[in-house]
Amino acid sequence: MSKGILGISNDLRSQRFYHGTREDLKPGDLIEPGHLPDAGERDRMATYVYLTPKLDEAIWEAELAVGEGPGRVYVVKPIGQIGEPRT
Secondary structure, three states: OOOOEEOOOHHHHOOOEEEEEOOOOOOOOOOOOOOOOOOOOOHHHOOOOOOEOOHHHHHHHHHHOOOOOOOEEEEEOOOOOEEOOOO
């Protein structure tokens, strides 16, 4: 994959993506950037939602998420642009 923001191509659409959190989400819930209840003050300014094709990464994100409930991992369907994380 190339660096930077990518349009949602058929190749990316065919991948399964995961999202780790402590929130109790229901099917059809929309996860929006900067509006996550478990986001810290700095994260509320984010313009992205972290999704990963790696289940282990989503599990780790759920364990590190702010909040009281158990860590949860969801299979999600991106509806916007997909980009690679900056390192």
